[in-house]
Amino acid sequence: MSEMTVAQRAGAEIAVDRAPFFPRKKKTITGRSIAVLILLTICALFFCIPLYVVVVTSFKTMDQIREGAMFALPNVWTLEAWDHAWNSACSGINCNGLKVGFWNSVAILFPSLILSIGISMITGYALALWNVRWAGAFLFILFICAFVPFQIIMFPLITMTATLKIYGSLWGVAVIHAVLAMPVLTLIFRNYYKDIPQEIMSAAVMDSGSFWNIFTEIILPMSGNILIVVLILQITSIWNDYLIGVTFGGMNGQPMTVNLANLITISTGTTRYNDNMAAALLTAIPPLVIYFFVGKLFVQGITAGAIKG
Amino acid sequence: MSRTKLAGLAAGLMLSVTSFSAMATDLVVYHSWSAPPEVAALNVIKAGIEAKGHAWTDIAIPHDTGSNVNLMSLVTGGTPPNVFMESNPGVYRDIAGMGLGFPLTQWFTDNAIVDKLPAAVAASISVDGEIVKVPQALHIDGMVYYNMEVAKAAGVDPTAWDSMDAMFADFQKVRDAGYAPLAVGSQPFQVGYLMHALVAAVAGPDIYTRLYGAEVDPAALDDPAFAKTLETLRLFANEAGPEAQNRPWNETTNQVITGKALMQIHGDWMKGEWLGAGKVAGTDFGCIEMPGAQAVVVTVDAWGLLGGVSDELKTAELDFASVVLDPAEQAKFAAAKGSTPVRLDAPAESLDACSVEVLRILEDPAQQVQNPHNTADADWQNSIWDVVFNFWSDPNMSVEDAITQMHENYETILG
Numbered sequence: 001m002s003e004m005t006v007a008q009r010a011g012a013e014i015a016v017d018r019a020p021f022f023p024r025k026k027k028t029i030t031g032r033s034i035a036v037l038i039l040l041t042i043c044a045l046f047f048c049i050p051l052y053v054v055v056v057t058s059f060k061t062m063d064q065i066r067e068g069a070m071f072a073l074p075n076v077w078t079l080e081a082w083d084h085a086w087n088s089a090c091s092g093i094n095c096n097g098l099k100v101g102f103w104n105s106v107a108i109l110f111p112s113l114i115l116s117i118g119i120s121m122i123t124g125y126a127l128a129l130w131n132v133r134w135a136g137a138f139l140f141i142l143f144i145c146a147f148v149p150f151q152i153i154m155f156p157l158i159t160m161t162a163t164l165k166i167y168g169s170l171w172g173v174a175v176i177h178a179v180l181a182m183p184v185l186t187l188i189f190r191n192y193y194k195d196i197p198q199e200i201m202s203a204a205v206m207d208s209g210s211f212w213n214i215f216t217e218i219i220l221p222m223s224g225n226i227l228i229v230v231l232i233l234q235i236t237s238i239w240n241d242y243l244i245g246v247t248f249g250g251m252n253g254q255p256m257t258v259n260l261a262n263l264i265t266i267s268t269g270t271t272r273y274n275d276n277m278a279a280a281l282l283t284a285i286p287p288l289v290i291y292f293f294v295g296k297l298f299v300q301g302i303t304a305g306a307i308k309g
Numbered sequence: 310m311s312r313t314k315l316a317g318l319a320a321g322l323m324l325s326v327t328s329f330s331a332m333a334t335d336l337v338v339y340h341s342w343s344a345p346p347e348v349a350a351l352n353v354i355k356a357g358i359e360a361k362g363h364a365w366t367d368i369a370i371p372h373d374t375g376s377n378v379n380l381m382s383l384v385t386g387g388t389p390p391n392v393f394m395e396s397n398p399g400v401y402r403d404i405a406g407m408g409l410g411f412p413l414t415q416w417f418t419d420n421a422i423v424d425k426l427p428a429a430v431a432a433s434i435s436v437d438g439e440i441v442k443v444p445q446a447l448h449i450d451g452m453v454y455y456n457m458e459v460a461k462a463a464g465v466d467p468t469a470w471d472s473m474d475a476m477f478a479d480f481q482k483v484r485d486a487g488y489a490p491l492a493v494g495s496q497p498f499q500v501g502y503l504m505h506a507l508v509a510a511v512a513g514p515d516i517y518t519r520l521y522g523a524e525v526d527p528a529a530l531d532d533p534a535f536a537k538t539l540e541t542l543r544l545f546a547n548e549a550g551p552e553a554q555n556r557p558w559n560e561t562t563n564q565v566i567t568g569k570a571l572m573q574i575h576g577d578w579m580k581g582e583w584l585g586a587g588k589v590a591g592t593d594f595g596c597i598e599m600p601g602a603q604a605v606v607v608t609v610d611a612w613g614l615l616g617g618v619s620d621e622l623k624t625a626e627l628d629f630a631s632v633v634l635d636p637a638e639q640a641k642f643a644a645a646k647g648s649t650p651v652r653l654d655a656p657a658e659s660l661d662a663c664s665v666e667v668l669r670i671l672e673d674p675a676q677q678v679q680n681p682h683n684t685a686d687a688d689w690q691n692s693i694w695d696v697v698f699n700f701w702s703d704p705n706m707s708v709e710d711a712i713t714q715m716h717e718n719y720e721t722i723l724g
Contacts, residue, residue: 066563066586090343092369093351154378158386164552167386175628247382251337251368265371271559271582272345 058277081274101259111174112238118183124189146183168250192226213287229301236287334363334625339390352647357632401436411616414440426672429607430651433683442611443630446648448577450606451506453597455572470600483571491548492570494556500701501694510602511538521681527719539708544703581647583724591662608680692718
């Protein structure tokens with residue numbers, strides 16, 4: 001038993017000896033790095049001050065907020081504001097809380113994501129890898145379109161969606177998101193796909209792959225990185241969108257941001273800061289969660305050439 | 310979009326709305342109110358509408374987020390509301406241009422309502438000579454709300470002030486007692502509102518109308534009374550410490566509520582904050598018009614009705630108007646929202662001390678003018694806001710400088 005252990009140890013040592021050995025520099029904490037660390041910590045704390053105030057205020061009672069000590073911790077920690085924001089905040093005369101808008105936002109998110117990413121992905125793929133006539137001109141026009149403010153084309157878009165009978169529905173919102181995201185997303189996809197070697201495409205065409213076959217069997221499996229990037233971009237922008245939702249959502253499809261704005265934008269009523277803070281946090285949580293889980297992949301995607309091209 | 314397209318759209322709209330008339334009496338109500346007192350007040354009307362056998366479908370779009378753009382997009386998109394909260398005359402002109410206006414002059418005459426309204430309210434509901442709005446609630450833009458406990462502790466009696474000078478003379482007493490005399494917020498809109506309230510109070514309704522009316526008379530800027538107004542504004546600015554910078558009005562109100570300051574001069578809507586903090590008008594807080602005021606500025610919240618609809622919907626919309634304007638409903642609504650009824654004959658026993666005082670002031674037609682948002686050219690009004698805010702923020706800017714700048718702006722915008 002002990003022999004074997006010795007032998008094993010010897011084997012292990014031999015293995016180590018064989019492997020190239022670079023002695024690591026001993027980590028020393030220099031005065032300079034301490035100074036940098038302290039500075040960074042202070043910066044981080046400084047940028048966290050607003051978040052601190054938002055979080056702390058959401059747990060206070062209105063009576064304490066009226067006293068005005070903004071940085072004080074709550075005298076009594078209470079979840080009342082969170083409960084109120086989620087369950088009984090009013091959006092107009094309907095006091096069912098932000099949860100109504102939350103589910104509307106979720107319902108808007110999925111069709112919008114699928115439509116906007118689907119369309120621009122295929123367009124980007126076609127423009128990058130197939131011999132499309134006027135591709136350059138088309139890209140140029142798309143690029144110019146990316147700079148047109150939404151407000152300018154709002155009324156024409158309303159008339160168009162009304163003609164298509166999708167104004168005031170989830171589909172109206174989804175189509176508009178897809179249309180408006182098209183220029184930027186198409187450019188992103190196109191730049192990513194144009195790095196795929198032409199040889200792969202030639203081989204695929206020779207294997208008698210059609211447009212759709214090549215897309216589903218070759219391009220799609222290679223798109224992991226870029227999909228993560230675009231997903232994050234789109235989830236954030238669709239979730240945080242106010243104007244498209246409020247304009248095209250009609251009466252029943254208003255996203256969470258509209259509920260939030262209804263709660264917070266007070267013309268002639270009282271302002272309940274604790275409810276507002278809780279509602280703002282609730283609205284901000286979903287994109288935060290996404291960043292938290294796939295943030296690493298996002299950076300990978302960017303470095304893999306998604307946006308740098 | 311061209312006129313013809315709009316007309317075509319309007320025609321299409323009318324057709325589609327008419328085809329829905331089988332379901333009539335379901336009123337789609339568009340507004341910007343979500344705060345608890347506002348919702349309570351809306352529920353008062355909703356109950357009245359339901360008592361008349363109609364249903365209420367609610368759509369709320371926040372105020373000042375392009376809300377009237379949104380109204381127009383709902384109309385353009387083919388899902389127009391039936392009743393909408395809107396004060397801007399431009400929106401009514403647009404809607405009338407699309408053939409969707411709902412003239413109400415005849416209805417107001419038949420129901421003998423106009424002479425029950427304060428003069429400024431009656432003036433505010435007409436656009437181009439036709440009544441098109443149903444007034445819901447009113448606020449005075451510059452009322453003095455003061456903390457009675459602080460007044461007592463400092464030994465001053467705001468009701469005894471008969472002029473601005475008397476008011477400022479008492480401020481030292483308040484300071485000596487350890488309170489801030491005046492809580493103000495330095496934000497462009499707050500200074501702009503204070504300015505037009507002061508023009509009405511100090512310079513009087515004549516100069517006010519010449520400056521903030523549909524036709525601007527630049528000679529009014531050279532009137533000594535206008536210079537006096539700016540001097541008074543300077544006295545207010547002197548009371549604003551560094552902490553007033555960009556302070557929202559409701560935080561300013563809280564200073565008075567919590568007894569740190571004696572008083573605030575602002576729109577009546579601050580009463581909501583007082584009520585929210587559980588205070589009672591006439592016991593915890595008092596309200597008076599600006600001392601020695603020649604006139605007060607009245608802001609009116611009003612509903613518009615969408616025309617070009619079926620007869621059933623028209624009837625339902627008029628039922629809505631009659632619920633809104635019912636004297637008893639007016640009192641109930643005002644009590645819930647913290648506003649003041651638009652009818653002089655609203656039952657006084659259900660009003661609080663402040664609303665009673667406001668209605669008393671408004672009995673005199675000569676003592677009231679309209680909020681500039683209803684009358685003045687928007688660019689001209691914005692330019693006044695700019696000048697007075699610079700004047701407010703820069704202690705070295707003289708009254709003459711401000712007046713010169715306003716003249717220059719007039720030449721650029723309207724000259």
